Amino acid sequence: MELLDRIRKYFAFDSGELNALLITITIYGLIVSFSFDIGEASLAAWSRYLLPSLLIAALAIMIHVAVIRAASLRIGYKAEYKMNYYVLAFALVLSIVTRGRIYFIVPGIIMFHMLEGLRIGKFRYGINWWEVRWPLFFGVLSNILLALLFRVLSNVGNFAGNPLIEKVILVNLSIAFFSMLPLPDFEGLYIYFSSTLVYAFTFSLMAGACLAIYLNLGFWVSIIIPIVIGVSGWLIYLVKVEMK
Amino acid sequence: MKVNYMLNWAEYFTVLLMVIGFLIAITLDNMALNLAVIFIAGLMAGRLLYGREKMHKFTHYLIVAGFLVGYMLGSYSYSRKIIAAVFVISTILSYWLHKKGYVGKYLPVKDPHKQHW
Numbered sequence: 001m002e003l004l005d006r007i008r009k010y011f012a013f014d015s016g017e018l019n020a021l022l023i024t025i026t027i028y029g030l031i032v033s034f035s036f037d038i039g040e041a042s043l044a045a046w047s048r049y050l051l052p053s054l055l056i057a058a059l060a061i062m063i064h065v066a067v068i069r070a071a072s073l074r075i076g077y078k079a080e081y082k083m084n085y086y087v088l089a090f091a092l093v094l095s096i097v098t099r100g101r102i103y104f105i106v107p108g109i110i111m112f113h114m115l116e117g118l119r120i121g122k123f124r125y126g127i128n129w130w131e132v133r134w135p136l137f138f139g140v141l142s143n144i145l146l147a148l149l150f151r152v153l154s155n156v157g158n159f160a161g162n163p164l165i166e167k168v169i170l171v172n173l174s175i176a177f178f179s180m181l182p183l184p185d186f187e188g189l190y191i192y193f194s195s196t197l198v199y200a201f202t203f204s205l206m207a208g209a210c211l212a213i214y215l216n217l218g219f220w221v222s223i224i225i226p227i228v229i230g231v232s233g234w235l236i237y238l239v240k241v242e243m244k
Numbered sequence: 245m246k247v248n249y250m251l252n253w254a255e256y257f258t259v260l261l262m263v264i265g266f267l268i269a270i271t272l273d274n275m276a277l278n279l280a281v282i283f284i285a286g287l288m289a290g291r292l293l294y295g296r297e298k299m300h301k302f303t304h305y306l307i308v309a310g311f312l313v314g315y316m317l318g319s320y321s322y323s324r325k326i327i328a329a330v331f332v333i334s335t336i337l338s339y340w341l342h343k344k345g346y347v348g349k350y351l352p353v354k355d356p357h358k359q360h361w
Contacts (some may be wrong), residue, residue, distance in 0.1 A: 092284055096280060146290050
């Protein structure tokens with residue numbers, strides 16, 4: 001109930017964030033639309049795929065940002081969304097150069113603001129790496145779960161082989177994988193700075209999940225394999241790096 | 245010869261971006277796509293130059309010029325004058341948009357004592 005109350009009070013996006021989200025979704029929608037196998041190279045053929053592509057990009061990015069926003073309110077922070085101009089330009093250029101075969105989709109920058117009233121009496125009162133990694137982890141996890149849900153759907157009779165569902169899966173996996181890279185302003189960097197061991201586990205877990213869902217290994221295998229890969233990554237990092 | 249990356253980072257970045265520009269240009273076989281890519285690159289160059297207007301100004305001009313030279317070398321079958329003109333125009337446009345405040349300049353605050361990350 002307390003979380004619902006916080007969401008009611010603080011969840012709404014301001015106009016700057018809405019503009020940033022709109023531009024991000026439009027650019028990623030364009031990138032997704034380039035990746036469809038249109039057949040004939042005409043503007044009319046391509047424009048048929050533009051609206052579904054925008055919807056796919058909107059779904060993936062809004063889920064990601066909304067989960068981070070809600071999870072950060074749970075611990076007394078407000079996550080603000082900002083555009084990452086360089087990443088957007090790089091993604092667009094990469095998509096043009098590869099004719100839509102490779103797409104690099106990473107949501108923008110997440111900035112955290114402390115809501116002082118909601119943090120009173122909390123252990124580690126201020127903003128710190130240890131706390132901010134949780135909302136970011138859940139944001140990435142939400143994309144993995146969405147991809148898994150659509151993967152399950154893609155194996156059901158009528159939806160099998162539907163190119164739109166395949167795109168939803170690929171876009172969500174792309175967001176989950178690339179967000180976890182420890183690059184400046186990427187979400188992986190926050191987790192990396194909080195603890196390298198936790199990062200080794202989380203990155204292996206997400207990479208394993210992306211691989212299992214992409215290869216369509218089945219529901220239970222897609223849950224078990226990431227955990228096995230995650231624990232293996234954690235153990236390898238512990239033995240090869242931390243204990244040396 | 246011992247290489248000091250910290251002292252010569254501008255030269256390394258210039259060569260790296262020259263190679264990236266060259267590779268991008270040779271993979272594009274369409275003038276419209278060429279212009280689209282160089283326009284986007286110009287917008288980013290304007291942002292980069294505006295963000296660094298007070299420090300390392302020359303080094304960033306060098307890096308941006310390196311990219312343009314690499315790109316022009318790679319786009320041998322198209323008009324290089326048009327490509328250079330589009331790049332310069334989009335860079336100036338982006339710089340002007342940043343200067344007028346139409347596009348926000350975001351510099352992350354990494355100071356843990358400030359309560360905004």
